[in-house]
Amino acid sequence: MSFEFTIQNLKFKIAKAAVFAACLTPLYCLAYFAFTDNLGANPIEVITHWTGDATIIFLLITLAVTPLRKTTGWNDAVKFRRLLGLFAFFYACLHFMTYVWLDQFFDFRGIVKDVAKRPFITVGFASFILLIPLALTSTAAMVRRLGKRWQQLHRLVYFAAAGGVIHYWWLVKKDIRWPLAFGVVLALLLAFRAAVRWSARQPSRPFAAAAEKQ
Numbered sequence: 001m002s003f004e005f006t007i008q009n010l011k012f013k014i015a016k017a018a019v020f021a022a023c024l025t026p027l028y029c030l031a032y033f034a035f036t037d038n039l040g041a042n043p044i045e046v047i048t049h050w051t052g053d054a055t056i057i058f059l060l061i062t063l064a065v066t067p068l069r070k071t072t073g074w075n076d077a078v079k080f081r082r083l084l085g086l087f088a089f090f091y092a093c094l095h096f097m098t099y100v101w102l103d104q105f106f107d108f109r110g111i112v113k114d115v116a117k118r119p120f121i122t123v124g125f126a127s128f129i130l131l132i133p134l135a136l137t138s139t140a141a142m143v144r145r146l147g148k149r150w151q152q153l154h155r156l157v158y159f160a161a162a163g164g165v166i167h168y169w170w171l172v173k174k175d176i177r178w179p180l181a182f183g184v185v186l187a188l189l190l191a192f193r194a195a196v197r198w199s200a201r202q203p204s205r206p207f208a209a210a211a212e213k214q
């Protein structure tokens, strides 16, 4: 192992630890609010909103990694994608557990009824279910084992993010600015992906190299 390789490795480990610590920011904030008694009159609502926002934001950041890599040539960005995706799942679990535990007190009959009755809960639940196989197959061993099918499976993340945006859109009463903003970001990310695929099929293939790496 060369000295240069060891330094590179160490730098990457430090960067990864820094990204990991940064990804915990929503959790630090919630813990700070809780310890300083600043969760307001309805703490469950605040926790639900913070964890829901963190889930959709991390899903969009994860989806932005490939466009960022292709537009800037910063190939190392892809090394952080799995970590970011797992944080999206982590916040989705916290969001779901807030609902199951603090909101519904493990009343599973009530939960089933709620999922069937309220469309925004139905869509949120479906998005959460879609994230489970993605988290379970995120290991390097599963990437190798599934081969091309891994990429096909992981396209589900677009559906999970779209479901998250619809879930948010349907739950807001009047002010649609935030779900609209998240929807626009998701649409741009999808448009980028479509443009890369379309250009790969053109005879001149201007983005062919980028598309092949997809």
Ligand code: HEM
Residues within 6 Å of the ligand: 048, 049, 050, 051, 052, 053, 055, 056, 092, 095, 096, 099, 121, 124, 125, 126, 127, 128, 131, 160, 163, 164, 165, 167, 168, 171
């Ligand atoms: C990928 C999955 C999901 C995403 C991305 C997501 C995202 C969000 C977002 C962004 C909010 C609004 C936060 C705000 O107002 O600032 C929210 C609220 C909420 N979510 Fe989710 N969510 C997901 C799954 C779920 C699931 C599985 C449930 C329960 C079964 C759920 C129940 C709720 C509830 C009860 C609210 C608050 C509604 C209200 O204020 O009346 N979500 N979610």
